[in-house]
Amino acid sequence: MTLPRALDFLAVPERFMAVSTWLAPALGALxxxxxxAGLWTGASAPPDYQQVDTVLIMFIHVPAAWLSMFGxxxxxxxxxLSLIFRHALADAAAKACAxxxxxxxxxxxxxxxxxxxxxxxxxxxxxxxxxxxxVLLLFYLGYIALRxxxxxxxxxxxxxxxxxxxxxxNLPIVHFSVNWWNTLHQGASVFRPGGPTLxxxxxxxxxxxxxxxxxxxxxxxxxxxxxxxxRRRARVLSLQAAGR
Amino acid sequence: MTVLGLDLGKYxxxxxxxxxxxxxxxxxxxxxxxxxxxxxxxxxxxxxAEKDAADR
Numbered sequence: 001m002t003l004p005r006a007l008d009f010l011a012v013p014e015r016f017m018a019v020s021t022w023l024a025p026a027l028g029a030l031x032x033x034x035x036x037a038g039l040w041t042g043a044s045a046p047p048d049y050q051q052v053d054t055v056l057i058m059f060i061h062v063p064a065a066w067l068s069m070f071g072x073x074x075x076x077x078x079x080x081l082s083l084i085f086r087h088a089l090a091d092a093a094a095k096a097c098a099x100x101x102x103x104x105x106x107x108x109x110x111x112x113x114x115x116x117x118x119x120x121x122x123x124x125x126x127x128x129x130x131x132x133x134x135v136l137l138l139f140y141l142g143y144i145a146l147r148x149x150x151x152x153x154x155x156x157x158x159x160x161x162x163x164x165x166x167x168x169x170n171l172p173i174v175h176f177s178v179n180w181w182n183t184l185h186q187g188a189s190v191f192r193p194g195g196p197t198l199x200x201x202x203x204x205x206x207x208x209x210x211x212x213x214x215x216x217x218x219x220x221x222x223x224x225x226x227x228x229x230x231r232r233r234a235r236v237l238s239l240q241a242a243g244r
Numbered sequence: 245m246t247v248l249g250l251d252l253g254k255y256x257x258x259x260x261x262x263x264x265x266x267x268x269x270x271x272x273x274x275x276x277x278x279x280x281x282x283x284x285x286x287x288x289x290x291x292x293a294e295k296d297a298a299d300r
């Protein structure tokens with residue numbers, strides 16, 4: 001099968017390299033500006049009536065949690081393209097995405113724990129949301145470990161892509177866990193039917209931070225795909241040199 | 245507790261590590277990504293130059 005025409009610019013590594021040369025730093029600069037704006041507006045928000053100053057943790061915890069899911073959507077999407085279309089760039093994109101997603105997921109769990117201790121009185125509870133996010137982290141780590149454990153890069157990519165697609169089943173569980181089960185974790189307060197329930201004074205910095213995290217993720221993903229493409233190029237050249 | 249003119253109240257011991265971890269993560273992931281990209285680019289360019297020299 002061939003890729004749809006809309007994804008043509010991604011089909012040729014040379015074209016991808018040309019686009020990512022300017023797009024990665026542009027997204028990085030955008031991320032820095034958005035995060036500075038988010039921190040600035042967040043710092044001037046008043047303490048919440050229930051959570052007092054710990055509401056400041058929301059501005060870094062919630063975007064990390066969103067990115068943990070968004071990262072997995074990217075990983076599963078790239079794995080799907082790699083598996084179905086046998087697309088080398090998609091495989092490189094999936095490989096480059098996994099450590100980023102794992103990092104944001106670990107960050108979400110760690111900052112959530114630091115938020116949970118003063119609010120719930122516990123660093124960790126085996127609550128449906130927390131447990132499903134831990135499972136998400138284990139899928140990321142499993143993906144990275146599986147790729148690293150198989151020497152043949154083609155086979156490693158295909159096996160890891162299947163694992164990534166299986167793990168996608170966990171995404172709706174993470175999202176709806178707070179609705180399907182009684183959890184200590186609060187329900188959705190931004191992406192919910194009827195609109196956000198968060199006051200604007202918290203919603204604006206949260207969205208600025210989330211967009212900043214998203215831009216940072218995009219920039220770092222492009223940089224890491226470029227690194228992977230350079231590594232593959234170096235590998236081909238060293239094999240050619242060995243054969244001379 | 246006041247940090248950079250911001251009063252973090254009695255929960256500073258939880259807020260500061262959360263922000264510290266986040267900053268540390270970003271510094272590490274940016275440095276690791278850029279270092280890997282530059283390293284592999286240098287290796288690929290060196291090998292390409294060696295190949296071009298051998299082909300001449």
